[in-house]
Amino acid sequence: MVSLLVVCASFELSGCARKSAPVRLVAMRCMVEGPERVGRNTITCKLTAEDKIARTDEALPVEGARVTLEGNMTHPGMSPAFGEAKETLPGSYTGTLDLNMRGDWVVTVHVSMQDGARLEQEIKVQNLQAS
Amino acid sequence: MILHGFFGPTLAPKNLATVLTWIHFRGALVLVLLCAGNFFCLACPFLLLRNAARKLFKPRFSWPRALRNKWISVGLFAGILFCYELFDLWSSPYWTAALALGYFAAVLIVDGLFKHAAFCKFVCPIGQFNFVASTLSPLEVKVRDSRVCEKCATKDCIKGRRAEAEKKSEFVILQRGCELALYLPRKVGNMDCTFCLDCVHACPHDNIGVVGRMPASELMADPLRSGVGYFSRRKDIAALVIVFAFGALVNAFGMVRPVYAVEAWLGRMISTTHEAPVLGIIFAAFLIFAPLVLLGSAARMSRALSGGRSSVGTVAVRYSYTLVPLGLGMWLAHYGFHFFTGILTVVPVTQAALASTGVPILGGPFWTWTGMPTRFVQPIELGFLLLGFMGSLMVAHQFAQEDCAENPLRSFAPWFVVCAIVGAASVWLMFQPMEMRAMLMGG
Ligand code: SF4
Ligand code: SF4
Numbered sequence: 284m285v286s287l288l289v290v291c292a293s294f295e296l297s298g299c300a301r302k303s304a305p306v307r308l309v310a311m312r313c314m315v316e317g318p319e320r321v322g323r324n325t326i327t328c329k330l331t332a333e334d335k336i337a338r339t340d341e342a343l344p345v346e347g348a349r350v351t352l353e354g355n356m357t358h359p360g361m362s363p364a365f366g367e368a369k370e371t372l373p374g375s376y377t378g379t380l381d382l383n384m385r386g387d388w389v390v391t392v393h394v395s396m397q398d399g400a401r402l403e404q405e406i407k408v409q410n411l412q413a414s
Numbered sequence: 415m416i417l418h419g420f421f422g423p424t425l426a427p428k429n430l431a432t433v434l435t436w437i438h439f440r441g442a443l444v445l446v447l448l449c450a451g452n453f454f455c456l457a458c459p460f461l462l463l464r465n466a467a468r469k470l471f472k473p474r475f476s477w478p479r480a481l482r483n484k485w486i487s488v489g490l491f492a493g494i495l496f497c498y499e500l501f502d503l504w505s506s507p508y509w510t511a512a513l514a515l516g517y518f519a520a521v522l523i524v525d526g527l528f529k530h531a532a533f534c535k536f537v538c539p540i541g542q543f544n545f546v547a548s549t550l551s552p553l554e555v556k557v558r559d560s561r562v563c564e565k566c567a568t569k570d571c572i573k574g575r576r577a578e579a580e581k582k583s584e585f586v587i588l589q590r591g592c593e594l595a596l597y598l599p600r601k602v603g604n605m606d607c608t609f610c611l612d613c614v615h616a617c618p619h620d621n622i623g624v625v626g627r628m629p630a631s632e633l634m635a636d637p638l639r640s641g642v643g644y645f646s647r648r649k650d651i652a653a654l655v656i657v658f659a660f661g662a663l664v665n666a667f668g669m670v671r672p673v674y675a676v677e678a679w680l681g682r683m684i685s686t687t688h689e690a691p692v693l694g695i696i697f698a699a700f701l702i703f704a705p706l707v708l709l710g711s712a713a714r715m716s717r718a719l720s721g722g723r724s725s726v727g728t729v730a731v732r733y734s735y736t737l738v739p740l741g742l743g744m745w746l747a748h749y750g751f752h753f754f755t756g757i758l759t760v761v762p763v764t765q766a767a768l769a770s771t772g773v774p775i776l777g778g779p780f781w782t783w784t785g786m787p788t789r790f791v792q793p794i795e796l797g798f799l800l801l802g803f804m805g806s807l808m809v810a811h812q813f814a815q816e817d818c819a820e821n822p823l824r825s826f827a828p829w830f831v832v833c834a835i836v837g838a839a840s841v842w843l844m845f846q847p848m849e850m851r852a853m854l855m856g857g
Pocket of ligand 2: 594595601606607611
């Protein structure tokens, strides 16, 4: 199982001036549900945000994002795999990806949030084996 | 391509440096060598830079006599194969670009210091690969009519044409002759020929052309070759052929499943979790131990069976050239696989590279564009291996006929066994499950 945490600030831009509200710290925690095997693998992604202006320490789920999945082998020239993760619980996204060959893979999770902000995270899946 | 390697995406399938180098360049190279000739040396980008640099400064030294052989390039060839596995070069755009840059630097240093084409002839591992493989090509640069050469007074094909410079002691080169020291009237085959066509332009009688011939014919004869000598006396070229043939096996072995079990086992045996010593043992087994055992025993046996008087070493050197077709067959099967299955990947990677620079003129990127399905490519791979096997048998049989005209099978039988072992190993490797991953020692 591989999990990664990404924290990024999401700004809203208006005209030529940067408005300070809302400023959010978005946390992205993605993982390939283990054990990873050649074939369909389930990838889950949790998106949460903290509003730094309101100074609420409570992490709120980021809802309504579009989450797409992409799997590439580390060797060039191989077929990539594509998939989409659906929101199964507020802020929690699940999808599958067909990693169809033994070896090292990199799963890239692309997130587009409703406010237009984009996030991307790579998950390394090393030494994928057949079940 | 180099800029994209350094500054583009770090993921190898999305970077032009890795995609072009490890999928398209390698694949196209072996296919062009098989179907035409050494045209990649003709279009070598490293030489463009060298030729431009030579307009600014002139090399002063002659390449040292002791190094006028292939030993440096044999070492570099094996070294590059070793580094490819050790540093997983295929998965690193940065190191792929650094390798290309290092190559440019090496060309500039060697050819900046030494006259003629010292880098091509004595150093460049890619060039040596091309020279060996092009012995099987259907085209060669050759004199059209040897009678014209007999009457020729200038020999411009080797000397080139010069004019006096303002300073009387210096000359301006109007047209280079063969910088690889191949004197065309006595040139035989493609060994050491970069297809630069300098000789074609230099010959005042338009007596040189790119002509067709039977592939592998130059391997079946052993005349005195200009700039090369006798193949049968060149241990360094024989070593190059061995690295070419067995290197093809070890390079493919690095990508299939059993290698990881072997690595883990070797790691336990020598109590190490470092990859370098384990890989070193595997390379030594493939490039030194296996050739010594196979060629040594076959040479001993064929000598005994045919009653020949040549030493075992001489027989082994001579027959080592039979491995060239098998080697090329394996390189074709391996690189051809990546080329055909990934041929379209250059399209989305180029689209994405252009888009990242703000000029998305090609649209896309169409990431689903890859290439031919594996099931269609596997029969092609098998065809290459079979072609290589048949070619090697033909060369070995020709040698055997020369060695023992009354009963060539006596000389041929041991070499048939060698070809069968190498051929079977190639087929076995090709059909192993592929695992494209970095080595995980202790895993
Ligand atoms: S190839 Fe041309 S330049 Fe060279 S010897 Fe023959 S005729 Fe002369
Ligand atoms: S000058 Fe002619 S013979 Fe010499 S390397 Fe170039 S093409 Fe080959």
